[in-house]
Amino acid sequence: MKGRVLVVDDDAALAEMLGIVLRGEGFEPSFVSDGDKALDAFRDTRPDLVLLDLMLPGADGIDVCRRIRAESGVPIVMLTAKSDTIDVVLGLESGADDYIVKPFKPKELVARVRARLRRTDEPTPEILQIGDITIDVAGHSVKRLDETINLTPLEFDLLVALARKPRQVFTREVLLEQVWGYRHAADTRLVNVHVQRLRAKIEKDPEHPEIVVTVRGVGYKAGPA
Amino acid sequence: MKGRVLVVDDDAALAEMLGIVLRGEGFEPSFVSDGDKALDAFRDTRPDLVLLDLMLPGADGIDVCRRIRAESGVPIVMLTAKSDTIDVVLGLESGADDYIVKPFKPKELVARVRARLRRTDEPTPEILQIGDITIDVAGHSVKRLDETINLTPLEFDLLVALARKPRQVFTREVLLEQVWGYRHAADTRLVNVHVQRLRAKIEKDPEHPEIVVTVRGVGYKAGPA
DNA sequence: GTCGCGGGTAACCTTCCGATAATCCCGATA
DNA sequence: TATCGGGATTATCGGAAGGTTACCCGCGAC
Structure with missing residues (x-):
């Protein structure tokens, strides 16, 4: 299974945790903490999936999501701090495929990441x-x-x-x-x-x-x- | 624990046995004997797990597996008539999560079904x-x-x-x-x-x-x- | 039975698109 | 400047694609 995952999050502790969990499950995570740099990082690493925090320095998560979606159909999973309905709706409207509310169990995250990757056997849209x-x-x-x-x-x-x-x-x-x-x-x-x-x-x-x-x-x- | 299990098999005797065993263990089985109707049955019943015979009239098991996998991350357990390596490989490649070789002990089947269901930290609400x-x-x-x-x-x-x-x-x-x-x-x-x-x-x-x-x-x- | 509903078939209408052809424009060359 | 060739522009018509509605059939509920 493909496994490159780009993590966009400014919380260093969380990012480290995600790294350990993802690597443990056979994924290859890469990291960027700043919303403005996310798009460049995306272009460089061409990940199979993006984990995207909603709250970010620089461009915020929704904006980043839209920009990535504008040039790729890569699966995007949002991380949100609380189950704010508005955020969820905005997130989905901006093109995210799923969202996870913090705090979350590592197993749940991995399950969702896997679920999204499973249905992406098609090449990213042209x-x-x-x-x-x-x-x-x-x-x-x-x-x-x-x-x-x-x-x-x-x-x-x-x-x-x-x-x-x-x-x-x-x-x-x-x-x-x-x-x-x-x-x-x-x-x-x-x-x-x-x-x-x-x-x-x-x-x-x-x-x-x-x-x-x-x-x-x-x-x-x-x-x- | 959730317990809806869809059984896709054309062997009536086997299906009946499975029904008795599964019901006895607290599951709710439903049945379909034709590969072509399996996908419709899947969409209708939205099971928590699928038991899928490899040899089927209509679309064969691998085909059915791929189609289900294309629209759901539901756990799929294959039933194969003999330990044909090629079949097993194909089955797993097409997205099955586990397989059981016939003939099998009812307890073994139940154990595997439970194991698969345990691993499904609630299907991501799509x-x-x-x-x-x-x-x-x-x-x-x-x-x-x-x-x-x-x-x-x-x-x-x-x-x-x-x-x-x-x-x-x-x-x-x-x-x-x-x-x-x-x-x-x-x-x-x-x-x-x-x-x-x-x-x-x-x-x-x-x-x-x-x-x-x-x-x-x-x-x-x-x-x- | 019959009533209602969901789904398939068919006929009709509307809109839109693409090919043809006729004409115009513009630049190069003598 | 006159001429010629290649490209741009525009008008028009026939047909195809989609939308809309009416009707029919089968099936389950009552």
Whole structure:
């Protein structure tokens, strides 16, 4: 079973206890005490599960939870000081999968961690990033800085095809084959039309595209440079 | 101690014996003989432990085990006809917690069942939250801000299936398989109707759904964005 | 029996999307 | 500046996808 667990908590004594318990059960814990550093730590360690204290210095637990959830579907278990209903609701709304009220029995914690890990045999959801556009492939959702953008199925597929290999140029023929499934298409101008529609929705300034860029004489690519 | 035990076995004589033994020890057994019906029975009875025969008509034991494990951390004890190593390995890999080789002594079975139940420090109450809808899976209850909403079993299963992976899109085919158990269904419009009925009950404004959202050309998902 | 309820089937309506085609724009080159 | 080619833009139409409603069937309660 996978076992990397990131513990985000500023209580040193508690963190030490968690370390002993988790290691004893075969997990590999890593630790960070500051909310602001949690996201960096998450990116570095890519844990299989996050244990997150609600009360933190720096960014608070709910904020951290949302940020992690924005870029990963990793299981998140919240630690809360008391059974405050509001906290619980907020925690779940912000994307946590479970919560444990302090004080808790080590066995209970381990049981919940195991339970969460068991149902995460799927790889973490695929999130693509181009400029300030974020794409959640499994959720078929596209955002610019938390602002949801509505794309048609075709527009979405087109964007994903480009974004999966950023900076690589795709000819119209290749796009027609990958996105439309047309082989040996004669007329490729169809691509132009849909690139245009896509730009109208996702570009800040459609006159000067930064997400889907034209490479004259060749085709299109995602991102600059 | 909790004691609901679901027995999945097609051997009527064995099932009867198990029933007598389990009842005699204070458990509440329920029975299903067909692998295909096991998952439905599991969802209906919400047992505290599952006794699962490896050889079954319909879906086989390993398949059933995986499906149950996909939606619950309930302890699963396998019954195997002979000490076939491959079967044992497969069984444990598919998520079973223990196995017993037939023929076995009733006392041994009871001992293992007790051991497994002891180790289940109360199953984590699975609470799902989508918008202002709260779902208590074990309690089969759905609320909007302390207001109880009455759902039919099918509607409930549909909602839970979606809510277990918020923001992830499910195609109608997948929903038909997960919720209805239909495999390779031809006509998927059935899903539309029940999504519609579900929305009428749980959405504040069914015209503009926020809990169960359509993703055109793909399917449905729980929650926004 | 019959009443009510849950669930499946089907018909109809509405909305939306994607392909085609026609036109415009712009930059490069002579 | 005239011309040409590649790309951008816009309008329109047919069809597909989803929503909505009505009806039917089966089953359990009474």
